[in-house]
Amino acid sequence: xxxxxRFVDNCILINSKSTSKEEILNELVDxxxxxxxxxxxxxxxxxxxxxxxxxxxxxxxxLAVPHAKIDCVDRMCMAAxxxxxxxxxxxxxxxxxxxxILIVSPGNTVGPHLKALSSxxxxxxxxxxxxxxxxSKDPAEFLTILRAAEDKYL
Numbered sequence: 421x422x423x424x425x426r427f428v429d430n431c432i433l434i435n436s437k438s439t440s441k442e443e444i445l446n447e448l449v450d451x452x453x454x455x456x457x458x459x460x461x462x463x464x465x466x467x468x469x470x471x472x473x474x475x476x477x478x479x480x481x482x483l484a485v486p487h488a489k490i491d492c493v494d495r496m497c498m499a500a501x502x503x504x505x506x507x508x509x510x511x512x513x514x515x516x517x518x519x520x521i522l523i524v525s526p527g528n529t530v531g532p533h534l535k536a537l538s539s540x541x542x543x544x545x546x547x548x549x550x551x552x553x554x555x556s557k558d559p560a561e562f563l564t565i566l567r568a569a570e571d572k573y574l
Contacts (some may be wrong), residue, residue: 431455432559433501460492478511
């Protein structure tokens with residue numbers, strides 16, 4: 421799955437100033453709802469936050485992939501954020517998070533949601549790709565780096 425095709429305009433935050441996990445997730449959900457013109461903002465946040473409370477999605481190496489499935493969305497939606505100064509996300513390796521990819525999918529789908537999570541893992545296993553995405557100066561550069569990684573790994 422090419423993740424770059426899932427991102428719409430204005431769904432990538434470069435160098436967020438959020439200082440907590442809850443704050444960045446609120447910022448990402450707001451961005452997601454605005455970019456995809458979604459209603460049910462609070463339900464989406466609650467689904468993401470509930471999932472996060474059950475087990476951190478900070479998977480290590482500076483990356484977090486919060487995700488949720490919820491009936492009030494009709495398609496997979498994604499948003500991303502970079503955080504130059506890093507953020508405590510209760511990651512498995514105990515290290516700060518610098519890159520967050522949020523994935524929200526309809527509750528009745530399984531395959532596409534798992535494919536998206538798999539693609540994130542495959543692409544961002546490359547430390548150079550993670551570093552370059554984190555250093556992106558704007559959303560266009562972020563997408564260019566992501567597309568190049570997809571060409572290489574997918």
